Amino acid sequence: MSFDVPEDRNYLESHEWTTLEEDTVTVGITDFAQDELGDVVFVELPSEGDTVTAGDTFGVIESIKAVSDLYAPVSGEVTAVNEALFDQPELVNDDPFGDGWMLKINVSDDDTSDSLLTAAEYADQIA
Amino acid sequence: MKYAVVCILFVSDWLRDEKTLLTTTRGECMARRKPPLYTVHDERGAKFTDFGGWEMPVTFDSIRTEHDAVRESVGIFDVSHMSEIDVSGPDATELMQRLTTNDVAALSPGTSQYACITDDSGIILDDTVVYRLDDTEDGPVYRFIPNAGHDGQMTDRWASHRDEWSLTATVDNVTTEWAMYAVQGPDSEPLVSDAAGESVADLSRFSAGEYTIAETTCLVARTGYTGEDGFEVLCPTADAEAVWNALDCQPCGLGARDTLRTEMGYLLSGQDFHVDTEPRNPYEAGVGFTVKLDTPFVGRDALAEINKTGTTQRFTGVMLTERGVPRSGYTVTTTDGDEIGQLTSGTMSPTLSEPIGLGYLNREVADGDTVHVLVRGEPKEATVQTPPFITT
Numbered sequence: 001m002s003f004d005v006p007e008d009r010n011y012l013e014s015h016e017w018t019t020l021e022e023d024t025v026t027v028g029i030t031d032f033a034q035d036e037l038g039d040v041v042f043v044e045l046p047s048e049g050d051t052v053t054a055g056d057t058f059g060v061i062e063s064i065k066a067v068s069d070l071y072a073p074v075s076g077e078v079t080a081v082n083e084a085l086f087d088q089p090e091l092v093n094d095d096p097f098g099d100g101w102m103l104k105i106n107v108s109d110d111d112t113s114d115s116l117l118t119a120a121e122y123a124d125q126i127a
Numbered sequence: 128m129k130y131a132v133v134c135i136l137f138v139s140d141w142l143r144d145e146k147t148l149l150t151t152t153r154g155e156c157m158a159r160r161k162p163p164l165y166t167v168h169d170e171r172g173a174k175f176t177d178f179g180g181w182e183m184p185v186t187f188d189s190i191r192t193e194h195d196a197v198r199e200s201v202g203i204f205d206v207s208h209m210s211e212i213d214v215s216g217p218d219a220t221e222l223m224q225r226l227t228t229n230d231v232a233a234l235s236p237g238t239s240q241y242a243c244i245t246d247d248s249g250i251i252l253d254d255t256v257v258y259r260l261d262d263t264e265d266g267p268v269y270r271f272i273p274n275a276g277h278d279g280q281m282t283d284r285w286a287s288h289r290d291e292w293s294l295t296a297t298v299d300n301v302t303t304e305w306a307m308y309a310v311q312g313p314d315s316e317p318l319v320s321d322a323a324g325e326s327v328a329d330l331s332r333f334s335a336g337e338y339t340i341a342e343t344t345c346l347v348a349r350t351g352y353t354g355e356d357g358f359e360v361l362c363p364t365a366d367a368e369a370v371w372n373a374l375d376c377q378p379c380g381l382g383a384r385d386t387l388r389t390e391m392g393y394l395l396s397g398q399d400f401h402v403d404t405e406p407r408n409p410y411e412a413g414v415g416f417t418v419k420l421d422t423p424f425v426g427r428d429a430l431a432e433i434n435k436t437g438t439t440q441r442f443t444g445v446m447l448t449e450r451g452v453p454r455s456g457y458t459v460t461t462t463d464g465d466e467i468g469q470l471t472s473g474t475m476s477p478t479l480s481e482p483i484g485l486g487y488l489n490r491e492v493a494d495g496d497t498v499h500v501l502v503r504g505e506p507k508e509a510t511v512q513t514p515p516f517i518t519t
Contacts, residue, residue: 039189039477060503086450
């Protein structure tokens, strides 16, 4: 089975994707990750204004069969949360790189996050 | 995203680096056992999981799709990981009677019963269905179905007690000789009738008989683990693929099997009870109906005493009224925070779209009581409800 790995974003080994526009990073989980989890039934996310730290957990995703932590790709302040996921967690399965996004984070000046994977590197990881 | 907590059924598949090897608790590597149709399922796109030392399909499409097929029409599970042990000979009835909690003497050929296998102290070692097959000139014949990976241990248990009690009976572990399928759902009867070329409508609940499917003689029983009408089919391994194809309908994996049985409150061996990690007796596990104290079986005296004094906990259910999903191992407390039990199973019910859990709560906790389930340490409100959670 092959999975979408869009070229226009970066990835974490723990299967989150990120896009960067100016100072704001958008975060979600990959097609591979949603497929491994199966039917997503619950997503627990921080609130707007909370701060997250690169490499630490920022939330939890649950499918019918499993529970997984979600890891922040960068440090910063949460500026937007995809509240649609609270009522429609299945958006993560249906459109992981689009409507299934999770957080927008305003990257802090002292962000020390490690370099992220390119699409090619991530595609190798899940191959 | 990493699998941080995963229920016991679905130990993070993707983290293992060697597909066909697993490490046992003793640190040895051994090959996983595979069902006869492993390759067929793989080509169909199944995802696999290790269960009881077997590499079994966990999903073919999605748990929700498969679950709904069984509740609304019909689905088929490959349950060839279940064990089969044949017991025959002049003393077969006595051997079965002394090693299972139910009344084996009540079985006539072509019937079956659910039972527990207990140790001297009444702790459940496994649960099983005992079939009585047609007699031979050597006496009665039984086939019982322990859970996955228990075939060696139970064969040894039967053989050693037979020798200890000087009984005349043959004990054969025939697990690898049989494939086992469960065809479950409201439309299962016409499907199995079509495949058999004759009606199975007269086969009553827990009865079994031989039918010809795909030119193969199969043992067909009206049993299952989903709460729906359904059949379990045992066929010789050599004909496994032809019989599977003849019973064509939505293929279902262990994921849907787990959500279906959890909605019904059925016990999962190794998770809702386990001799070491979750030692429970049949009364507290809610299966006291399988215990016939007027029969002589290992554990009878201990269970007679427990039946007199009662148990401090009972197996029951909770439904969360706040967002979250209950899981095995979560603590249950009163609304004041006093611990009253633990969950052993939990999921989001696909039928109800409600979070449900099963576990052992103190006996004074009653249906309708509001309790807290600690979800990653956070108390979430829940209502106690004796399963089944749904009516089928």
